[in-house]
Amino acid sequence: MRKNTLILISLAVLSFGLLGCPPKENGGNTTTAAGSGDILVGEYGSMTGAQATFGQSTHNGIMMAADEINAAGGINGRKIKVLSEDDQSKQEEAANAVTKLISQNNVLAILGEVASSASIAAAPICQSNKVPMITPSSTNDEVTRKGDYIFRICFTDSYQGEYQAVFADQWATANNKSKSVAMLTDVKSDYSRGLGAVFTAKFTALGGKMVGTQSYANGDSDFRSQLTAIKATNPSLLYVPGYYTDIGQIAIQARDLGITCPLLGGDGWESPKLIEIGGKALEGSFYTNHYFYADPAPVVANFVQKYKERYGQTPDALAALGYDDMKTLADAMKRATKLDGPSLRDAIAQTKGLTGVTGTITIGPERNAMGKKLVIEEIKNGQLTLAATIDPATGGKVEMNTGAPAAAAPATATNK
Numbered sequence: 001m002r003k004n005t006l007i008l009i010s011l012a013v014l015s016f017g018l019l020g021c022p023p024k025e026n027g028g029n030t031t032t033a034a035g036s037g038d039i040l041v042g043e044y045g046s047m048t049g050a051q052a053t054f055g056q057s058t059h060n061g062i063m064m065a066a067d068e069i070n071a072a073g074g075i076n077g078r079k080i081k082v083l084s085e086d087d088q089s090k091q092e093e094a095a096n097a098v099t100k101l102i103s104q105n106n107v108l109a110i111l112g113e114v115a116s117s118a119s120i121a122a123a124p125i126c127q128s129n130k131v132p133m134i135t136p137s138s139t140n141d142e143v144t145r146k147g148d149y150i151f152r153i154c155f156t157d158s159y160q161g162e163y164q165a166v167f168a169d170q171w172a173t174a175n176n177k178s179k180s181v182a183m184l185t186d187v188k189s190d191y192s193r194g195l196g197a198v199f200t201a202k203f204t205a206l207g208g209k210m211v212g213t214q215s216y217a218n219g220d221s222d223f224r225s226q227l228t229a230i231k232a233t234n235p236s237l238l239y240v241p242g243y244y245t246d247i248g249q250i251a252i253q254a255r256d257l258g259i260t261c262p263l264l265g266g267d268g269w270e271s272p273k274l275i276e277i278g279g280k281a282l283e284g285s286f287y288t289n290h291y292f293y294a295d296p297a298p299v300v301a302n303f304v305q306k307y308k309e310r311y312g313q314t315p316d317a318l319a320a321l322g323y324d325d326m327k328t329l330a331d332a333m334k335r336a337t338k339l340d341g342p343s344l345r346d347a348i349a350q351t352k353g354l355t356g357v358t359g360t361i362t363i364g365p366e367r368n369a370m371g372k373k374l375v376i377e378e379i380k381n382g383q384l385t386l387a388a389t390i391d392p393a394t395g396g397k398v399e400m401n402t403g404a405p406a407a408a409a410p411a412t413a414t415n416k
């Protein structure tokens with residue numbers, strides 16, 4: 001009994017030590033602040049588990065950028081060294097991974113996570129240790145509200161969800177369908193719940209109707225009872241803001257049950273595994289994304305070509321965002337007055353007009369990237385095609401891509 005209490009107390013003291021103590025003067029970083037040797041950067045991600053392609057693609061993008069930066073002379077002569085931790089697609093492990101990177105490895109900054117719930121779990125640890133964290137791809141609005149050391153280089157879900165609703169509304173009009181959408185969200189994911197709420201608010205404000213709302217918990221494998229209830233509402237679209245592993249299964253079971261309408265999803269669909277799992281069941285469905293791999297803009301085309309040469313596969317949006325994330329951090333490191341947490345934080349906050357593969361990166365007052373483009377992709381003949389583009393620089397309208405399959409050329413029309 002006594003022994004247990006003692007263990008508990010020492011555990012509490014240990015964790016308080018990490019979370020609650022005033023940060024070390026150099027922002028928790030002795031090795032790197034010394035001004036010589038490698039600069040240590042931590043990365044935490046889902047290298048294994050249900051979202052494994054998120055972590056793997058992001059890691060590839062980060063490493064490609066780090067190698068390019070080092071080959072070009074590093075940060076004022078010092079090389080970047082990336083230390084990666086696998087959180088196995090679990091949010092508790094995300095917190096452990098970040099704790100380790102900070103307390104054992106003394107990293108100067110942290111890149112990650114992809115899944116918003118994981119970023120939300122780990123951000124407070126970065127914040128209380130004054131270690132800047134830049135998520136490449138967590139879109140839930142709450143992530144960057146965890147503190148002034150937490151940044152993102154992608155758009156938010158209040159932005160993504162609104163445009164999905166506008167797209168759904170325009171799609172229904174263009175296809176002579178009723179403005180009725182059914183929705184299936186993942187209750188265990190901050191991302192899915194948040195996006196569902198934004199979509200619902202905007203779509204109903206536009207005069208649309210949410211006809212059936214159901215939920216699941218990631219890791220479930222049988223979605224039939226929810227889908228049966230949804231089928232009875234006869235929706236024009238089925239909105240499923242989840243992650244690719246579940247989406248593939250949901251699509252297959254929806255078709256088995258006779259649901260024929262297109263599915264609509266968010267960036268969480270993005271994975272080389274999506275079509276592998278969902279196959280034909282996903283034909284004609286849509287999802288929003290951060291970039292389109294066949295965009296002919298030179299910055300995208302060059303990145304895609306270099307990535308293919310290095311990894312032998314087409315980079316997904318996670319790879320592009322991982323690449324941009326590392327480049328954003330390096331840009332800030334070069335501008336920082338000192339390589340410590342607080343100075344680096346200030347430099348990241350001042351990021352402006354940085355050319356990225358996923359668009360120009362400017363960090364706004366709430367530590368989110370401002371004015372990022374959004375694309376809507378359609379799955380046609382087992383391929384991703386460009387269905388629409390939303391570019392805040394040209395008025396933020398949903399511009400439908402009416403041409404031939406975008407990979408063939410016309411992406412230029414909307415992707416200036």
Ligand code: PHE
Pocket residue numbers: 054114115116117137138139140191267268269270317318
């Ligand atoms: N936006 C998702 C989230 O916040 C993560 C994600 C980004 C997944 C991009 C795929 C592509 O949870």
